[in-house]
Every structure is written in C-alpha cells, then in structure tokens.
Amino acid sequence: MIAYIEPYFLDNDADAASVTGQSFDGVSESLHIQGEILCGGAAADIAGKDFGGMNCVKPLAVVRPVGPEDIAGAVRAALRSDKLTVAARGNGHSINGQAMAEGGLVLDMRSTAENHFEVGFLPSGAFVDVSGGALWENVLKRCVSEYGLAPRSWTDYLGLTVGGTLSNAGVGGQAFRYGPQTSNVTELDVVTGNGDVVTCSEVENSELFFSVLGGLGQFGIITRARVLLQPAPDMVRWIRIVYTEFDEFTRDAEWLVSQKDESSFDYVEGFVFVNGDDPVNGWPTVPLHPDHDFDPTQLPQSSGSVLYCLELALHYRDSDSNSAVDKRVERLIGRLRFVEGLTFEVDLPYVDFLLRVKRAEEIAKVNGTWETPHPWLNLFVSKRDIGEFDRTVFKELAKNGVGGPMLVYPLLRSRWDDRTSVVLPEGEIFYIVALLRFVPTCAKTSSVEKMVAQNQEIVQWCVRKGIDFKLYLPHYKSREEWIRHFGNRWSRFVDRKTMYDPMFILSPGQKIFNRAP
Numbered sequence: 001m002i003a004y005i006e007p008y009f010l011d012n013d014a015d016a017a018s019v020t021g022q023s024f025d026g027v028s029e030s031l032h033i034q035g036e037i038l039c040g041g042a043a044a045d046i047a048g049k050d051f052g053g054m055n056c057v058k059p060l061a062v063v064r065p066v067g068p069e070d071i072a073g074a075v076r077a078a079l080r081s082d083k084l085t086v087a088a089r090g091n092g093h094s095i096n097g098q099a100m101a102e103g104g105l106v107l108d109m110r111s112t113a114e115n116h117f118e119v120g121f122l123p124s125g126a127f128v129d130v131s132g133g134a135l136w137e138n139v140l141k142r143c144v145s146e147y148g149l150a151p152r153s154w155t156d157y158l159g160l161t162v163g164g165t166l167s168n169a170g171v172g173g174q175a176f177r178y179g180p181q182t183s184n185v186t187e188l189d190v191v192t193g194n195g196d197v198v199t200c201s202e203v204e205n206s207e208l209f210f211s212v213l214g215g216l217g218q219f220g221i222i223t224r225a226r227v228l229l230q231p232a233p234d235m236v237r238w239i240r241i242v243y244t245e246f247d248e249f250t251r252d253a254e255w256l257v258s259q260k261d262e263s264s265f266d267y268v269e270g271f272v273f274v275n276g277d278d279p280v281n282g283w284p285t286v287p288l289h290p291d292h293d294f295d296p297t298q299l300p301q302s303s304g305s306v307l308y309c310l311e312l313a314l315h316y317r318d319s320d321s322n323s324a325v326d327k328r329v330e331r332l333i334g335r336l337r338f339v340e341g342l343t344f345e346v347d348l349p350y351v352d353f354l355l356r357v358k359r360a361e362e363i364a365k366v367n368g369t370w371e372t373p374h375p376w377l378n379l380f381v382s383k384r385d386i387g388e389f390d391r392t393v394f395k396e397l398a399k400n401g402v403g404g405p406m407l408v409y410p411l412l413r414s415r416w417d418d419r420t421s422v423v424l425p426e427g428e429i430f431y432i433v434a435l436l437r438f439v440p441t442c443a444k445t446s447s448v449e450k451m452v453a454q455n456q457e458i459v460q461w462c463v464r465k466g467i468d469f470k471l472y473l474p475h476y477k478s479r480e481e482w483i484r485h486f487g488n489r490w491s492r493f494v495d496r497k498t499m500y501d502p503m504f505i506l507s508p509g510q511k512i513f514n515r516a517p
Contacts, residue, residue: 031063031077033070035111038062047087047106052095053373054452057102060084064111068189068197068223074105075221076195078505085508085515088221090161091135095376096475098216099164100509107221109133109161116224119147126229127186132163132222137355143229144351150232152178156269157357163222168473169214169422171411171432173267173313176257179415182213182422184228190220193501197223206419211496214422216474217507218493219500233266233315236353237325240286241310241333242342244300246390249308250410252336254383254429256312257410265332267313270409272394274401275299275307280438281401288346298341305399308408310338313353368441375451377435377458382425382468383410389433389467393458398435402451407434421496423489425468432472475511482512 031037038046043062049055065071071088078084085104092099100106112133119128126149130139136151137158143149154172155165166188170181178184187201190212198220200209211219243249249270256264274282275296283294286309299307314332316325329345364370381389386408398406413428424430435458437451462469463484476482483490497504497513504513 031073033063033073034066035070036064038064043106046108047089047092047100049092050095050097050099051093051374052097052376053371054095054375054448055097055100057097057100059087059101059106060103062106062108064108067112067115068191071107071191071221071223072195072197074107075191075193075505078105079195079503082517083515084505086221086505087507087509088132088163088217090133090164091159093157093160093164094509095374095473097509098473098475098507102508104508109163109221110135112223113138113161117142119143119149119229127226128229129187129224129226130162131224132161132166132189134162136160136162136165137358139227140351140354144232147229148232149229150350151181151184151227152230153181153184154354155181157361158355159358159361162225162227166213166222166225167215167217169416171472173269173311173409175415176268176410176412177261177264177266177415179417180422181227182420183415183417185213185225186228187224187226188212188222189224190222192220193503193506201226207496208500210417210419211421211500213417213420215496216421216510216512218510218512219421219496219506221506233350234318235316235320235347236267236350237314237316237329238288238346238348238353239265239312239314239329239333240288240344241312241336241338242286242299243308243310243338244303246308246387246394248337249310250386252338253310254410255335256310256332257412257429263332265312266315267311268409269311269407271309271311272306272398272406272408273309274399275303275305278401280403285405286342286344288344292344295341298339300339304395306394310336310409315350364438369438372439372441372443373448374439375437375448375455376473377433377437377455378472379433379459379462380411380425380470380472381431381433381462382427383429383431384427385425385467385469386431388465389462389469392461392465393433397454397458402435402437403440404436404438405434407432407436421489421493423470423486425470427468434472477511 039061043059046062047059063074075086078086085101087099087101088107088109089099090109110133112131115131116129153174155170156172165181190198198205253270256268273285276282286294410429410431486493503516
C-alpha cells in the first residue's frame with residue numbers, strides 16, 4: 001500500500017500548491033450545491049489567513065455548505081478535477097495553515113453550526129448531537145441553560161468548532177479524568193474523501209470512526225458528533241498555588257491526576273512563569289482577582305529564574321455550604337508542597353469558569369494582539385524527559401517568557417484510545433507543553449521570525465537529544481518528519497488515507513500528502 005502511494009508524499013522540493021491556474025468557472029459548473037460560493041477577494045478574506053497569521057494563501061473559492069450533501073458535492077467536484085483539493089475550516093484557529101487550501105475549495109463549516117442540536121438519553125447516560133461546525137462555547141451554553149448538562153471534557157478556549165478539535169484531540173484540564181474530547185464522542189457523521197456520507201461509531205464503520213478522531217482532517221469531514229454529557233455543577237472554586245522547584249510541582253501534579261475521581265480536583269493544569277514583575281510573563285499573571293497581589297517576599301532566596309503554578313478547580317452545587325467546600329479544598333491541598341502565602345482562590349459560576357479565556361480574547365482584540373501573528377508551539381513530552389525539557393527549555397531558552405502562557409501539566413495515556421489517529425509519547429504519564437506566544441502590535445517582522453526560529457530550535461533539540469515527544473497540532477514539511485512523528489503508526493495512517501481519501505483531496509494544508517492526479 002505504501003509503495004503504491006509513495007509518489008504522492010509531500011516533498012520539500014515539490015510544488016505544494018493544490019492547484020495552480022485552476023478555472024473557477026469550470027469548477028463551479030460541477031458544484032451542485034445549495035449553499036453560497038465565494039471567490040476572489042471575498043474568498044481570500046475568509047480563508048486566506050488563520051489565527052497563526054504566518055501563512056497567506058489564495059483559495060479558489062470558499063463554500064458555505066447547507067449540509068452534508070453540499071460538502072459531499074464539493075468533494076465529488078474535486079474528484080472529477082485534476083488538481084482540486086478541499087479543506088474544512090472551522091473558526092480559523094489553526095496556527096500553521098492546516099485548514100487552508102491554496103487554489104482549492106475551503107468549506108466554511110460555520111454555516112452548518114445550527115444543523116444539529118438534540119439531547120438524548122440512553123441507559124449509559126446523556127448525550128447531545130451537535131454539528132461539526134458548532135462552536136463549543138455555544139454547545140456549552142445551550143446544554144447548561146436548557147438541560148443542566150455539560151460535556152465532560154473541554155479545551156481551554158471554546159471558540160473552536162466541534163469538528164476542529166475532534167480532528168486533533170481536544171485537550172484541557174479535565175482530560176486527566178475523562179480523556180481528550182476524542183474519548184468523549186460515541187458517533188460521527190462524516191463525509192469521506194470519496195464523497196461518501198457515512199455514519200460511524202465504535203461498532204458501525206469503526207475503522208472510519210477511529211481514523212477521523214485525531215486524523216488531522218485527512219480521512220473525512222465531521223458533520224455531526226454525538227458528545228457525552230454529565231450533570232453540570234453550579235459553581236467552581238478556582239485555585240492557583242505557586243512552586244519554586246519543578247520536581248515538587250510535577251510530583252504534586254502527577255499525584256493529583258492519578259487519584260480517583262472523588263479524591264482529586266475536577267480540573268488540573270499548570271504553567272511556568274518568569275520570576276519577576278514582567279506584566280506579561282511574570283508575577284502579575286498569577287493572581288485571579290484584581291484585589292489579589294503576588295507577594296515575592298514569600299519566595300525563598302534560592303528561587304530560580306522561573307517559577308511554576310498549579311491551576312486547580314473544584315466543582316460544587318449551590319446547595320453546598322462554604323465550610324463544606326473549604327474542607328474539601330483543604331483536604332486536597334493539605335499534602336501539596338507549594339509555597340505558603342502564595343495561594344489564590346476565587347469562586348465563580350461554572351459557565352464563567354469555562355469561558356474564562358473568552359475574557360482574555362476580548363482584551364486581546366481591544367489591544368490588537370488577537371490579530372497579530374501567533375507562533376505557538378504545542379507538544380506532548382514523556383514523563384521520562386520532562387525534567388530535561390524543563391532544564392533546557394523553561395530555564396534557558398524561554399527563561400524570559402514567550403509573551404504569553406507557558407502551559408505544562410500531566411495527562412494519563414490510559415484515558416486515550418489507541419485506535420484513534422492521535423500519536424503519544426510512551427508511558428502512562430506524559431505532559432502537554434504549550435508555548436502560546438502573543439506578538440505585540442508594535443513588533444517587527446523579525447521578532448516573529450525569531451519566535452518561529454526558537455520553536456524550531458526547541459523541536460530540533462528534542463530530536464537531537466532523543467526526547468520522547470510528539471507535536472500536538474503537528475506541522476511538518478517533509479515525509480521524513482511525518483514518518484518520525486507517527487513512528488510505528490505511520491503505515492496505519494497511510495493505509496487509512498488510501499482507504500478513505502485515495503486521491504489525497506482532503507486537508508492539503510497539513511502538508512502530509514500531494515494531491516493525486
């Protein structure tokens with residue numbers, strides 16, 4: 001199978017453009033769809049850039065599909081052409097052009113956002129059927145306000161589409177308990193690269209189901225997802241505690257994520273920050289309320305250039321007394337080894353907690369940094385190597401900060417399903433690391449280039465030192481890099497591609513395969 005498709009692997013020297021000089025008139029005649037079609041400048045305005053802001057391409061057209069048949073129609077039109085490709089675009093939050101299609105068709109999935117919303121109940125529990133183009137923040141609001149229910153696993157930022165996160169994994173502070181979002185869906189409707197509309201699950205068309213989950217858009221476009229629900233709490237006790245030593249930080253974080261449900265917090269994340277008063281990278285980023293102050297005199301004199309913060313949350317009901325919540329919190333943090341005097345707590349409604357990044361988005365849009373480039377780097381790093389990663393990356397390469405959050409917290413491999421297309425480091429415990437750089441509006445192009453270069457330096461260091469890592473939201477440019485990324489799962493990935501997208505039409509922006517003529 002691999003030998004058969006070898007000519008179509010993307011090569012550094014190959015022309016990565018999906019289609020050059022393709023006639024829109026010729027394509028439009030074969031697009032038998034009900035939705036809107038935009039081309040020229042209108043298409044470029046919608047799908048020519050993404051949140052990363054470091055790639056700029058011109059699609060042939062943007063299609064706003066009405067439903068799955070429109071999506072299948074676009075794929076079938078591409079199948080009838082020589083070079084046309086198709087990319088599904090959610091809310092445009094990819095970083096490295098993964099949802100772009102140069103000279104191809106981009107499907108604006110937001111037009112399908114309201115196609116599905118139905119809550120159902122089975123003996124195994126509640127679920128909601130939602131559109132692949134629905135934003136998670138809207139799913140949250142409707143589920144909680146109308147039914148008192150909520151999905152179990154979240155990303156930190158909810159302005160993302162359901163299909164977009166499920167095509168990667170969907171990781172957040174609840175993943176240690178429930179797994180990523182890909183572990184919390186039981187059924188999908190998918191349009192494959194063959195132009196077929198297929199319902200799949202663990203028991204029906206299971207190979208397609210597990211291929212699409214974490215499949216980087218390579219095997220199909222998710223048009224509907226059945227998401228598991230649970231009763232939504234009313235309130236959250238949000239807590240941050242500070243550490244000076246990485247080994248104590250990781251020891252406590254790993255202990256918390258390894259406890260049974262009732263013996264831990266409901267949310268566990270962590271981040272690194274600069275030991276200084278830098279308002280973007282340092283002490284001021286830790287307090288949770290304007291009335292809270294970070295008192296550096298509480299830090300031991302032996303503190304290094306960076307510090308660490310565990311971010312925790314405990315769910316509770318309105319009927320729970322404050323004293324009962326206090327006792328639960330005290331019991332959990334009583335055995336943790338954080339710096340006394342550097343604890344920050346607030347209570348807030350559950351929905352407000354989950355939408356906390358929305359407030360940061362609003363601020364970034366006001367000051368202009370939401371529109372500037374975002375050279376982010378996301379990795380999974382093994383427990384075995386996270387200490388060395390800390391010593392080289394956090395304490396040296398990024399010791400002055402990255403202009404945004406530096407997340408690091410543990411996850412459990414047993415909460416992930418190996419049948420999906422996601423690849424992970426070895427071992428039960430591994431860490432997600434996210435360097436979420438925000439570029440000031442006054443920054444020069446050379447500043448962005450330096451950030452990108454530092455990201456590349458970190459990845460190259462990991463490869464050179466034999467660090468057990470995987471890029472999350474991966475972006476590579478050569479066949480060799482993709483083979484290294486997938487490791488012994490590469491042949492399975494290729495076999496799935498030839499089965500569900502044999503002409504290599506879908507998601508050309510991932511730069512894994514070339515379009516087959």
